[in-house]
Amino acid sequence: MKSSTQEPIRSLGSPLSEDWWNPKAGQELLILEDPTVRAVFDAQTGAWIDYQHKTTGWKIQKRAELGQSFRAYATWKDRLFNPVSGLSCRLRQATVNSAGQQISFEWDQLRTSGGIELAVSLSTQVQLEQGRLTFSGSLQNASDATITTLSWPVLGDLVPPDNTDFLYRENFDYGTMKRTPLWPHTGNERGYYGTNYPLQIEGKGSLLPGIPGAYHFPQRFVLLGARTQGIYLAVHDTSARQMVCFQSELRPGYLDSFHALSPDLTSIGETPVHLTVESVHYPIAAPGEAIELPDIVVEPYLGDWHGGLDIYRRWRATWYQQAASPEWLHDVHSWQQIQIGSTEDDLRTQFSDLPTRARQLADHGVTALQLVGWNQGGQDRGNPSHDPDDRLGSWDDLKAAIAEIEAFGVRVILFNKFVWADVTRSDFASFLDSAAIDPYGMPYCHPGYEYQTPVQWMSINNRRFMVACLHDPAWISLCEREFEKSLSLGASGVLYDEAFHHYAATHCFSEAHRHRTPATMASGDLTLGQTFQELLRQRHRSDFLLSAEAPFDLQHQYYALSYFRIFQGHIPAERYADPYYPIMIAVTGFDDREMVNRALLYRYIISYEPFNFKGDLDDFPLTIAYGQKVDHFRSRYSDYLWKGEFRDTIGAKVKTEPGASISYSVFVRAHQKLRAVVLINDDRRTASEATVELDQARSLRSASPEDPEMQACGNKVIVPARSALVLFESE
Numbered sequence: 001m002k003s004s005t006q007e008p009i010r011s012l013g014s015p016l017s018e019d020w021w022n023p024k025a026g027q028e029l030l031i032l033e034d035p036t037v038r039a040v041f042d043a044q045t046g047a048w049i050d051y052q053h054k055t056t057g058w059k060i061q062k063r064a065e066l067g068q069s070f071r072a073y074a075t076w077k078d079r080l081f082n083p084v085s086g087l088s089c090r091l092r093q094a095t096v097n098s099a100g101q102q103i104s105f106e107w108d109q110l111r112t113s114g115g116i117e118l119a120v121s122l123s124t125q126v127q128l129e130q131g132r133l134t135f136s137g138s139l140q141n142a143s144d145a146t147i148t149t150l151s152w153p154v155l156g157d158l159v160p161p162d163n164t165d166f167l168y169r170e171n172f173d174y175g176t177m178k179r180t181p182l183w184p185h186t187g188n189e190r191g192y193y194g195t196n197y198p199l200q201i202e203g204k205g206s207l208l209p210g211i212p213g214a215y216h217f218p219q220r221f222v223l224l225g226a227r228t229q230g231i232y233l234a235v236h237d238t239s240a241r242q243m244v245c246f247q248s249e250l251r252p253g254y255l256d257s258f259h260a261l262s263p264d265l266t267s268i269g270e271t272p273v274h275l276t277v278e279s280v281h282y283p284i285a286a287p288g289e290a291i292e293l294p295d296i297v298v299e300p301y302l303g304d305w306h307g308g309l310d311i312y313r314r315w316r317a318t319w320y321q322q323a324a325s326p327e328w329l330h331d332v333h334s335w336q337q338i339q340i341g342s343t344e345d346d347l348r349t350q351f352s353d354l355p356t357r358a359r360q361l362a363d364h365g366v367t368a369l370q371l372v373g374w375n376q377g378g379q380d381r382g383n384p385s386h387d388p389d390d391r392l393g394s395w396d397d398l399k400a401a402i403a404e405i406e407a408f409g410v411r412v413i414l415f416n417k418f419v420w421a422d423v424t425r426s427d428f429a430s431f432l433d434s435a436a437i438d439p440y441g442m443p444y445c446h447p448g449y450e451y452q453t454p455v456q457w458m459s460i461n462n463r464r465f466m467v468a469c470l471h472d473p474a475w476i477s478l479c480e481r482e483f484e485k486s487l488s489l490g491a492s493g494v495l496y497d498e499a500f501h502h503y504a505a506t507h508c509f510s511e512a513h514r515h516r517t518p519a520t521m522a523s524g525d526l527t528l529g530q531t532f533q534e535l536l537r538q539r540h541r542s543d544f545l546l547s548a549e550a551p552f553d554l555q556h557q558y559y560a561l562s563y564f565r566i567f568q569g570h571i572p573a574e575r576y577a578d579p580y581y582p583i584m585i586a587v588t589g590f591d592d593r594e595m596v597n598r599a600l601l602y603r604y605i606i607s608y609e610p611f612n613f614k615g616d617l618d619d620f621p622l623t624i625a626y627g628q629k630v631d632h633f634r635s636r637y638s639d640y641l642w643k644g645e646f647r648d649t650i651g652a653k654v655k656t657e658p659g660a661s662i663s664y665s666v667f668v669r670a671h672q673k674l675r676a677v678v679l680i681n682d683d684r685r686t687a688s689e690a691t692v693e694l695d696q697a698r699s700l701r702s703a704s705p706e707d708p709e710m711q712a713c714g715n716k717v718i719v720p721a722r723s724a725l726v727l728f729e730s731e
Contacts, residue, residue: 015196018113019085020251021156021272025049026064030096030103036131037300045069046091046105046124048153053300056229058161060300062265066157066274069105070122074112074145082112082145102127110147118143124152124293134236135296139285147285151247151278153296158248158275159265161226167275169248170223170305170573171202174500175550175564175583177305177571178202182224183275186250186262198250198260201280215501218522218552222246223308224277230301232308233279237294238319240522240554243282243506244294250275284507284518306650309576316553316577324533325560326492326543328411329582332635332642333367334606334627335413337586337613341373341389343381343463344452348373348614351393354401360617361410364624365631369405370495372415372613374398380449381463383420384431386482388489395489402490411492413545418479418528419498420446420465428466434475436467436508436521443467444505469508470524471515476531483532493545495563499525500550522552529558547582556581563607566595572602572648572665579603579646588612591622593722597680600630600705600724601665603646629705630724636708640676640728644669652677653693660688662719674698674729681719691716698729 028043040050042064049067051060061067069086076082086107093106104125110118124137135153160167160183167183180200181187188198202222221234235244252271255263263273283291297315301307338357340349349357351374358369373379376387388398402412421431423445435443448462455461468475486494507518515524529546536544547561553574556562561582562574575583584605587595599606606627610619617624634641644667651666652675661682668675681688692700692715701710702717704725719725 016252016271018083019087020274021063021065022047022067022087023065025067030094032096032101032103032126032128032133034101034128034131037128037133039126039128039133040064041094041103041126042067042069043094044091045087046094046107047087048155051155053229055300055302056161058226058229058300060159060231061155061157062159063157063272063274066272068154068156068276068278069152070124071149071151071154071278072110073148074110074116074118074120074143075148076145082114082116084110084112084118088113101129110143118145120145120147122150126153132297132299135279135298137293138291139283139293140290141285141287144287146287147283150281150283150293152281152293153298154276154278156274156276157265158224158277161229163264165226168223168225169200169202169246170225170308170571171219171221171246172553172573173217175562175574175585176566176569177573179571182248183265184262185260186248186254186275187260197253198262200248202246215503216506217501218243218525218554219246220553221308221312223305225305225308228303230305230308232297232299232301232311233277234297234312234315235279235294236297236315238554239294240520240526241516242291242294243520243522244296245280245282246277247280248275248277282507286517305571305573306576306648309573313577320578321557322581323546323556323558323560324536324542325582326545328367329545329560332631332638334365334608334631335368335370335584336361336366336608336617337370337372339372339379339613341375341378341392342451343378343449344456345378345391346452347378347389347391349392351388351397351401354398355404355408357616358405358410359408362408364617365628366410366608366617368411368413368492370413370415370607371491374414377422378451379415380417380451381422382425383417383422383465384468384478384482385425386414386416386485399489406490406492411545412490413493413495413547414486414489414491415497416483416486416494417497418470418482419468419502421468423464423466431466431468433512434468434472434478435510436469436502436505437510438505439509439518441509444503446503465503467502467505469510469513469515469519470521470528471508471519472510472513476528479528480531480535483535487539487541487544492543493547495561496546496548496551496559499548499555499559500552522554525552526554526558529555533558553577561605566598566604570598572646575602575604575646576648586613587623587627589623590620592620593623593626594680594682596623596627596630597682597724599627600634600641601663601678601680603642603667606631626705629708633703633705633708633726637676637703637726637728639671640667640669640674641678641726644676651675651694654679655691655693656688660690662688662690664690664692672731674731676729677727678724679717679719679726680724681721683721685721687718687720689716689718692727694729698731701728701730702726703728 046069047067049064072084074082107122119142224231376382444467446465448464450456548559550564647666702713
């Protein structure tokens with residue numbers, strides 16, 4: 001490995017010539033330290049050269065010469081690649097405050113890798129408080145360049161706690177915790193052609209591998225997790241006016257590209273091997289602009305992802321306000337989703353026939369019907385229109401059907417969509433002024449979806465979408481008018497589909513929408529949510545449900561329910577972040593005990609969807625029968641399983657035989673803090689024994705959805721195949 005006194009080998013034109021390391025780092029130190037952490041910065045460059053979790057001895061930032069201060073990119077119209085390394089910029093001043101708990105850095109100019117001096121001043125601060133580092137700052141751009149990104153802070157040499165450990169990146173992604181290997185396997189999430197090193201960026205990915213572009217899911221944090229500890233890295237900002245992404249690189253790259261094998265974090269010849277992690281701000285600061293950077297928080301935690309989420313939960317409690325919602329939403333209940341029209345003219349049910357079809361919901365005790373494809377053109381066609389499809393009947397026919405369905409106790413929730421404009425509409429040109437515009441003046445687009453026919457499944461005749469800018473006053477007014485149609489039809493609520501993304505669009509660069517150029521799409525999402533809630537207040541419709549598909553966390557303040565699908569490997573991090581927020585999952589299997597058991601395990605509302613939400617409840621009697629038992633069971637024991645606090649696996653340990661398919665969760669009843677442990681067995685044939693260990697356990701009783709009467713039991717129980725069993729602490 002290269003010593004700290006050697007100069008790096010430079011190769012003109014190769015990425016090896018970049019400012020990766022500073023062999024003179026550490027000659028003068030600036031130190032922040034408390035009983036939990038030690039953070040050391042180089043006084044000459046501002047580089048973060050040492051970071052230790054003193055509680056465990058983990059030296060997180062290891063080699064001083066690989067420490068980084070900041071990174072940035074400057075652009076001109078005719079030259080876009082102008083990286084800036086803080087190591088090449090003269091640090092004008094670095095000071096520690098009198099309490100020794102804050103360091104301030106001042107740079108009065110930036111210098112690109114090509115040697116161009118930029119009149120850009122950067123002021124940053126890092127504050128230590130009770131083991132938490134908070135990185136803040138501001139940027140003033142007096143140059144003729146645009147400063148597109150600024151990475152601050154940067155860990156230039158992230159290492160696992162020891163050589164035998166691993167690192168994962170964990171972050172929210174469509175209703176689950178996405179877990180991505182970071183070390184020793186470092187997956188490359190961006191195209192090889194566009195990167196110099198294997199690179200990962202949280203929040204930008206696809207539900208399917210190999211899809212370019214893909215959607216961006218706004219993030220508040222990532223966890224860099226090892227076996228018994230980790231690092232919480234987060235942007236603590238509730239405005240979403242600036243985008244921040246968390247990016248990692250493996251430098252210089254794979255040792256063995258055939259197996260995507262990462263080298264040891266030491267060196268390859270004279271070249272150091274290291275992982276970088278940076279908080280990438282996207283200020284896109286134009287000439288003359290001054291930008292305040294949102295705060296970045298870095299804090300170590302103990303345990304698995306729950307420890308990191310506990311930090312997030314404490315911050316979330318400082319800003320979260322529960323969205324207005326009807327009372328029925330918060331009781332144990334279930335939904336059915338039915339599509340009656342698709343983009344390929346698959347017209348299934350006339351409006352006048354809907355009450356007959358919906359009668360099954362009342363017969364099975366299902367509370368709400370989410371109606372999809374009722375709008376002109378069917379699902380994912382005709383957007384943004386929310387006029388009833390006249391091929392299925394008239395406005396009055398749909399309104400009458402809704403009234404009849406509501407009269408026999410089933411709430412009708414209308415599927416809505418506000419992000420797209422269908423490019424195949426005859427009047428599509430009238431929406432172009434509201435399009436989200438890219439830096440080249442072109443509208444952002446979505447490739448569309450595939451429905452019902454072989455030509456659609458091969459993407460031959462998809463209905464493609466224009467991405468709308470939710471800051472544009474004209475589009476907001478349009479959304480209000482379209483939203484009011486669902487109110488006028490007499491529905492009990494709407495579910496805003498695809499509320500969580502704008503496909504690959506993250507900003508709008510239009511200069512005609514009365515927003516800063518550019519504006520983030522995520523801040524527009526918040527504006528739309530506020531607009532809808534204000535409209536409901538004006539209409540005195542506190543009984544109307546505003547819900548959405550997988551809204552990101554800041555949207556939870558406006559949308560009272562989140563709906564998504566879960567799959568094998570699901571991690572219920574959003575449920576752990578908020579034990580009571582209404583979350584609903586799709587149940588599509590014809591004997592779907594395993595998915596229904598997840599609803600019990602994680603306190604999710606059931607949405608029944610036979611034939612991928614085109615069938616009837618009577619189409620899958622096994623699933624509906626077991627779902628009813630589960631809902632009756634958790635209604636009976638709602639003090640534990642519905643009103644109790646979901647703790648995931650915290651508060652109990654469960655031991656099983658090796659290979660047993662047992663999962664469990666813990667609920668804590670508010671009264672006397674009594675616990676319930678939910679056990680489910682996925683094995684399709686074999687019952688499994690489980691031993692439940694509870695600290696200071698009281699006497700235990702057990703019950704199940706299929707045998708709901710409580711019986712006294714010990715801490716060792718048998719969980720039948722494909723079944724659930726709950727152990728209750730009793731007073």
